[in-house]
Amino acid sequence: MRLLLLEDDAILGEGLRDFLRAEGHLVDWVTRLLDARAMLGEPYDALLVDWQLPDGSGLDLVRRLRREGDGRPILMLTARDLLKDRLEGLDSGADDYLIKPFEPEELVARLHAVRRRSIGAPSGLVRLGDIEVDLAGCTVWRLEEAGGRQRVELTAREWSVLEALVTRAGRLVSKTDLEGLILGPERDVTSNVLEVYIGSLRRKLGRSLIDTVRGLGYRIDTGVAG
Secondary structure: OEEEEEOOOHHHHHHHHHHHHHOOOEEEEEOOHHHHHHHOOOOOOEEEEEOEEOOEEHHHHHHHHHHOOOOOOEEEEEOOOOHHHHHHHHHOOOOEEEEOOOOHHHHHHHHHHHHHHHOOOOOOEEEEOOEEEEOOOOEEEEEOOOOOEEEEOOOHHHHHHHHHHHOOOOOOEEHHHHHHHHHHHHOOOOOOHHHHHHHHHHHHHOOOOEEEEOOOEEEEOOOOOO
16 A cells, blocks of 8 residues: 555654555655645555644644545544544544554554455455455455465565555556556656556456556456456
8 A cells, every 4th residue: 555654753653654664555754734735646545644743733634635525544643542532533534543652563454444444345355256355465366166266476566556456446547646556756657667567467367357548547347357
């Protein structure tokens, strides 16, 4: 997943950024609301937002995003542990509320949980023809007629492309957004690296899995046959 982390505590922010990156996520870390607002146009899978910030309230940002119809999962990260604070955070549109201090493993688990709920796959399993994608376990299986299944080995980047498309199944994902999700802001618009990953996934999972809409982007059809 590509994540925006808004946290002004330098030690906590750096630690979370490094931990999430080690888990395979693409993380942009900012410390001010001003910087976060400037980056909201990027195709983030989820936002991690601190409540109290040097230039304002993270909760105000959550309210604004929900008013504007932004449905991306949002986790509040805060030391405010009173019941009324938790209720206010959730009522304002946050999908979950994590009280500091917390273990980064718990953050990752909650992040995956809200992401699965947001795409309508609480179990984390998505079936696409004879391909089964386990979003929780980051694994892919080919289902066999006899009832068994065979694991399909993917590289980390191949998984990132597949995850981005599967969690948006049925929707067209532009090439620019897909590159942003897997490569981040440093992507080279002249590179054909995305096409290389798409071609590799088609060889491993079947050519019909990923549709190319020429000049626009890529799409996985929810009713695809593997």
